[in-house]
Amino acid sequence: MPRFGLLPASRWGLRSTPPAASVLPAPSPEQPAASEEDASLRDRLRRRRRTEWKRKQRGQTFLDNLIVSIRGGSGGDGCVAFHREKFKPFGPPSGGNGGRGGDVYIMPTPHVTTLSAIPKRIRGEPGANGQGTWQNGKNGEPLIIRVPLGTIVREIARGDSRRSKDEWEAEEESFEGLNTGERLEKMRDNRWVHYPRFGETNITRDSFKAAEQALYAQERERRFARRQRELEEPINLDLDKEMDTSKSVDAPLGARHREPRGFLVASGGLGGLGNPHFLSQLNRAPKFATRGQPGERITLALELKILSDVGFVGMPNAGKSTLLRALTGGRAKSEVASYAFTTLNPVVGIVRVASDGTFEGGVKAGQVHDDTIVEEQQERERMQSGEYANALTRNQTAERHESLRVDTDRGGYHFDLAETFRFTIADNPGLISDSSENVGLGHSFLRSMERSLALAYIVDLSAPAPWDELLVLRDELEKYQLGMSRKARIVIANKADLLGGDGDAAAVADAKAKLRRLEEFVAAQMLTGDGLRLDVVPVSAKFSQNLTRVVGLMRTYVQDARDRLVEQPPKELDVVLPRPLLPEPR
Ligand SMILES: Nc1nc2c(ncn2[C@@H]2O[C@H](COP(=O)(O)OP(=O)(O)OP(=O)(O)O)[C@@H](O)[C@H]2O)c(=O)[nH]1
Numbered sequence: 076m077p078r079f080g081l082l083p084a085s086r087w088g089l090r091s092t093p094p095a096a097s098v099l100p101a102p103s104p105e106q107p108a109a110s111e112e113d114a115s116l117r118d119r120l121r122r123r124r125r126t127e128w129k130r131k132q133r134g135q136t137f138l139d140n141l142i143v144s145i146r147g148g149s150g151g152d153g154c155v156a157f158h159r160e161k162f163k164p165f166g167p168p169s170g171g172n173g174g175r176g177g178d179v180y181i182m183p184t185p186h187v188t189t190l191s192a193i194p195k196r197i198r199g200e201p202g203a204n205g206q207g208t209w210q211n212g213k214n215g216e217p218l219i220i221r222v223p224l225g226t227i228v229r230e231i232a233r234g235d236s237r238r239s240k241d242e243w244e245a246e247e248e249s250f251e252g253l254n255t256g257e258r259l260e261k262m263r264d265n266r267w268v269h270y271p272r273f274g275e276t277n278i279t280r281d282s283f284k285a286a287e288q289a290l291y292a293q294e295r296e297r298r299f300a301r302r303q304r305e306l307e308e309p310i311n312l313d314l315d316k317e318m319d320t321s322k323s324v325d326a327p328l329g330a331r332h333r334e335p336r337g338f339l340v341a342s343g344g345l346g347g348l349g350n351p352h353f354l355s356q357l358n359r360a361p362k363f364a365t366r367g368q369p370g371e372r373i374t375l376a377l378e379l380k381i382l383s384d385v386g387f388v389g390m391p392n393a394g395k396s397t398l399l400r401a402l403t404g405g406r407a408k409s410e411v412a413s414y415a416f417t418t419l420n421p422v423v424g425i426v427r428v429a430s431d432g433t434f435e436g437g438v439k440a441g442q443v444h445d446d447t448i449v450e451e452q453q454e455r456e457r458m459q460s461g462e463y464a465n466a467l468t469r470n471q472t473a474e475r476h477e478s479l480r481v482d483t484d485r486g487g488y489h490f491d492l493a494e495t496f497r498f499t500i501a502d503n504p505g506l507i508s509d510s511s512e513n514v515g516l517g518h519s520f521l522r523s524m525e526r527s528l529a530l531a532y533i534v535d536l537s538a539p540a541p542w543d544e545l546l547v548l549r550d551e552l553e554k555y556q557l558g559m560s561r562k563a564r565i566v567i568a569n570k571a572d573l574l575g576g577d578g579d580a581a582a583v584a585d586a587k588a589k590l591r592r593l594e595e596f597v598a599a600q601m602l603t604g605d606g607l608r609l610d611v612v613p614v615s616a617k618f619s620q621n622l623t624r625v626v627g628l629m630r631t632y633v634q635d636a637r638d639r640l641v642e643q644p645p646k647e648l649d650v651v652l653p654r655p656l657l658p659e660p661r
């Protein structure tokens with residue numbers, strides 16, 4: 076009899092009958108289970124579920140925010156030992172000191188682009204314990220947390236529920252429910268190492284009591300200094316620039332070159348002192364040593380401001396992701412599908428421009444950027460039909476066809492030579508009306524656009540009234556941050572290929588009239604920060620039409636903005652200074 080026989084099967088999550096209306100057709104033994112269509116349907120449903128989940132998070136879980144709790148390494152314990160040697164019956168105390176715990180640093184680097192690889196809890200390496208014959212323990216190695224350029228690091232203040240406990244609070248918590256005597260005993264255990272069987276007698280001796288008093292006094296001082304530092308100069312770093320790794324030109328000849336470690340965020344605990352430290356005229360054989368101190372504990376909020384030059388703003392399904400893929404020659408992998416909220420996180424891509432205005436990927440004739448699911452399907456079919464089996468390698472192609480050796484339609488390698496300018500563009504999730512009230516995916520992702528040099532509106536020209544979209548987008552930008560819409564420089568009217576019907580004169584005239592109406596609307600209602608008109612460019616992202624013009628315009632915006640930045644550098648948000656080490660106990 077099954078163990079759960081007495082309970083209804085549903086109690087155990089089992090169903091005696093299949094659910095009445097299942098979304099997917101149940102595979103029957105006669106039918107082959109996973110046909111191609113089933114697989115694609117399942118794939119589609121999986122994607123949709125993921126979107127729904129993200130939507131329900133109400134914009135709270137973009138991967139540009141992270142809270143990490145960091146501990147410096149704890150110090151190693153001091154050692155209690157006495158020197159032993161033949162014919163020397165009472166050797167001197169010889170316990171080594173413990174090693175210092177490893178410090179934790181934070182360093183901006185261009186080699187990382189997201190915060191996804193950073194663990195939520197970070198521990199510095201502990202120092203090793205001291206040993207007999209005056210052997211000191213090894214110091215813990217420093218730990219460097221590498222974060223992308225454009226990360227803002229803030230210390231979470233006391234009283235915030237997201238902050239984890241500091242070392243003293245954690246100790247206090249472990250004493251819960253103990254009376255005063257037990258507390259004192261536990262505190263001593265955490266701080267002292269005794270020679271075997273001398274624990275009881277040590278604590279009655281005056282020399283130990285004096286040492287204990289001194290230790291607590293040091294600890295109070297350290298704790299005070301730490302709280303003061305938290306109040307007066309909380310960690311607040313704006314890591315925009317890569318760290319300078321070169322040696323100063325003024326460095327004296329032969330000076331050691333130290334690898335930069337970044338900014339100190341949590342220092343490791345000091346190592347414990349060995350018993351020779353407590354040697355005095357009154358106590359010739361100290362039988363105690365101190366344990367290592369715990370490392371500093373700190374909670375940091377990391378926030379990534381993606382530093383893209385141009386940010387896309389548009390309604391869901393306007394074709395932002397398709398445009399990103401088209402402008403980067405398919406290198407930026409942003410998902411494209413025909414339902415709203417396909418893109419859940421901002422995605423950044425690089426546009427590489429040659430001297431003649433062409434851009435990498437744009438010169439590939441006949442390339443279609445379709446829905447990613449369709450492209451995957453086509454790829455799978457090509458693979459299964461064996462089309463790739465006899466494909467020539469790049470070198471073979473170049474050898475056989477002399478003319479292909481300097482081809483311009485192959486991205487990457489050749490563009491390394493041709494490229495004269497590059498800028499980054501960011502694809503964003505869709506904005507809809509009332510995003511500011513957290514409808515849809517909310518608008519919190521716009522934080523990563525705060526610093527972009529220009530914004531581009533993407534609208535769907537095939538929609539009945541694309542001009543209405545523009546007003547909504549502008550309002551949402553303003554609701555996010557007053558004056559943000561002044562950064563917009565261009566209106567990209569996408570999906571122009573859908574207009575014009577079969578090319579008959581009337582349909583083409585209609586399409587032209589619609590475009591003209593959009594242009595008139597933009598001229599009348601939308602101005603840039605400098606009081607200029609926004610450019611309006613009809614394009615087809617899917618078929619890469621008219622994109623060279625878009626790239627040319629974007630290039631001028633970026634260049635203008637960069638020149639302006641050089642003329643008037645922005646005010647530094649925060650003073651970025653490495654934090655000094657905590658004072659050493661005397
Ligand atoms: N005909 C045509 N279809 C396009 C064009 N650009 C995009 N599409 C289609 O429009 C649909 C939506 O495209 P996406 O790029 O996913 O749109 P999006 O703005 O990124 O949408 P979200 O990520 O949901 O905000 C897809 O089915 C695309 O194939 C275009 O220029 N012409």
Ligand SMILES: [Mg+2]
Nearest residue numbers: 395396417418
């Ligand atoms: Mg998208």
